[in-house]
Amino acid sequence: MRARSPVIAFLVASPFELLDLAGPASVFSYPLVEGKPYYSLRILSTGAGNPVRSMGGLSIAETCEFSEYTGPIDTLIVVGGIGSVEDQSPELLQWLQRRSSRIRRVASVCTGAFILAASGLLDDRRVVTHWRYCDLLATRFEHLKIERDPIFIKDGKFYTTAGVSAGIDLALALVEEDLGHSTAAALARELVLFLRRPGTQTQYSELLAQQEQVGDERMRDLPSWARSNLARRLDVSTLARIAAMSPRTFARHFYSQFGATPAKWVQSLRVEAARQHLEAAALPLKRIARLTGFRDEQALRRAFIQELSVTPKEYRERFGVQLADRTSEPAVASVQSRTAAGTFATAVDCNVADR
Numbered sequence: 001m002r003a004r005s006p007v008i009a010f011l012v013a014s015p016f017e018l019l020d021l022a023g024p025a026s027v028f029s030y031p032l033v034e035g036k037p038y039y040s041l042r043i044l045s046t047g048a049g050n051p052v053r054s055m056g057g058l059s060i061a062e063t064c065e066f067s068e069y070t071g072p073i074d075t076l077i078v079v080g081g082i083g084s085v086e087d088q089s090p091e092l093l094q095w096l097q098r099r100s101s102r103i104r105r106v107a108s109v110c111t112g113a114f115i116l117a118a119s120g121l122l123d124d125r126r127v128v129t130h131w132r133y134c135d136l137l138a139t140r141f142e143h144l145k146i147e148r149d150p151i152f153i154k155d156g157k158f159y160t161t162a163g164v165s166a167g168i169d170l171a172l173a174l175v176e177e178d179l180g181h182s183t184a185a186a187l188a189r190e191l192v193l194f195l196r197r198p199g200t201q202t203q204y205s206e207l208l209a210q211q212e213q214v215g216d217e218r219m220r221d222l223p224s225w226a227r228s229n230l231a232r233r234l235d236v237s238t239l240a241r242i243a244a245m246s247p248r249t250f251a252r253h254f255y256s257q258f259g260a261t262p263a264k265w266v267q268s269l270r271v272e273a274a275r276q277h278l279e280a281a282a283l284p285l286k287r288i289a290r291l292t293g294f295r296d297e298q299a300l301r302r303a304f305i306q307e308l309s310v311t312p313k314e315y316r317e318r319f320g321v322q323l324a325d326r327t328s329e330p331a332v333a334s335v336q337s338r339t340a341a342g343t344f345a346t347a348v349d350c351n352v353a354d355r
Contacts, residue, residue: 006074013083080110109167130163
């Protein structure tokens, strides 16, 4: 007979961001051990009454008010949304302070960090939230060590994440902590996720940032084209032809749009692409160099040291897949037939310990 299922409790303030809840909940609903769900999920509302309401108008009725829940909590995740940015009741903040000492992990998704910060649990800790709300968080809570770039941050037993989909990245990382790398990797494949992002990856890629900032229409599509053609020779003549400009005119305008020389810019895109390969797949460095347009493995190594001050090997050891992961781990179900409502069916059993 296996041990009691760890309880993942989602603390929700209406109106909440639906993906902040549904994304992590989906991740936790998949792992099976001995043919049974490994985790047990609960939804705790911050206010009296049902249901909790999302910002898009959808509601979930299977909830329990936080003050009425007396069961165990292994991991508490505070869900983000407009409701979490608003002022919270003193009763809720006191409950968080009391319960946190008996909870193994405490986390927030996106603006859920505002609730944890209001309780004082994040004082003097490294914290991240959605990039759009970093300034507001810093203004309200001056004792936080706010970092603007990471996908998620772990400081002790406290976890905070960037916006919306970053909750999925955190949930995968927590599954990896509990059940190992192989289970988390299989789960990412099952959910058809393009990349399992480490917490230190920036909230949005250099490519997307550049596309957003380019003012010259002739160069606006250049980042996405270059990213799709990294294995080609990307010199000034090639880039100028794609932008429908003469090489001299292109070279004159390029720096004002991208803040770098074409050669330095191409190298940064190639390093970013190589980082994604190192994080997500066990490809040889020689293969990664070829895929991302570097002449050879040594050229890849030099570019990494220039851009990141680490070698590709060191980067993979810190953020990449674990090649030697041979441990026996619980299997992940290939298909889960439970509906969202079924996943939270026991959420209303406020005073009943896990079965």
